[in-house]
Amino acid sequence: MPRRLRIESLGYHHVYNRGVAKSNVFIDEKDKVKFIELMASTAKEHKFNIHAFCLMDNHYHILVQNSRENLSSGMRQLNAQYASYFNKRHDRVGHLWQDRFKSWYVLDNKYLFTLFKYIESNPLKAKMTKVIGEYMYCATYSMLKDAVPPFLQNSFVLRDYNTKELFELLSIPLSDSERLNIDAFHKTKYKQEEGQTLPLHKKELANYFLHVKNKPQRNEAIKKAYEDGYSKSDVARNLSLSVAGVSKILKS
DSSP states (O other), X not given: OOOOOOOXXXXXXXXXXXXXGGOOSOOSHHHHHHHHHHHHHHHHHHTEEEEEEEEOSSEEEEEEEESSSOHHHHXXXXXXXXXXXXXXXXXXXXXXXXXXXXXXXXXXXXXXXXXXXXXXXXXXXXXXXXXXXXXXTBHHXXXXXXXXXXXXXXXXXXXXXXXXXXXXXXXXXXXXXXXHHHHHHHHOOEEEETTEEEESOSSOGGGGGTXXXXXXXXXXXXXHHHHTTOXXXXXXXXXXXXXXXXXXXXXX
């Protein structure tokens, strides 16, 4: 089973990380302010454009655009510098982050605004605020206050919308179809082919089994779906089989 490919391609990336064992990585406002300072310096050094961000107590989201193939080095620097600060300030040792970080490459920009809204609506989902723009540690807070820091000034929403239009659109809750689009985006896997970044999956999972008439055909379809990047659990859920059953078929 191929691992999720770490995409360094130029463009937009949704980056996410959370505390080890889901523990808090931001204890108070000072921690969040420090992370934003480090994010700003990392963006400047690595020529990142930050388009959205949200700092929750035990995780963060960033929508970042890289102009060099240096996403991993930049995020490693940010996470390491903040972990060093946090451990020193709070007198702790060991890993702060659950993993190095997760990232999803935005292959289709038509969902970019939906992704922006998804990130900025995290405090609403957590019932910390009632409207986007109220929470201090999101990009929309500074946009609403007309106090945009340098690392946010190239955000595509500031280019494409005036403040009134932006917040009118953001006041509309995420629809079911938008949530499904975000869910599908986060499940997308990629491959590099002739210098291009392409979706790993060639077609929807259900389409592998449309014309299956017997078990041998089903088993061949399972193997093909697995080869194209779908996980054993994806296939098992689709066919109402156990993961162990799917594993046995793949070994046969």
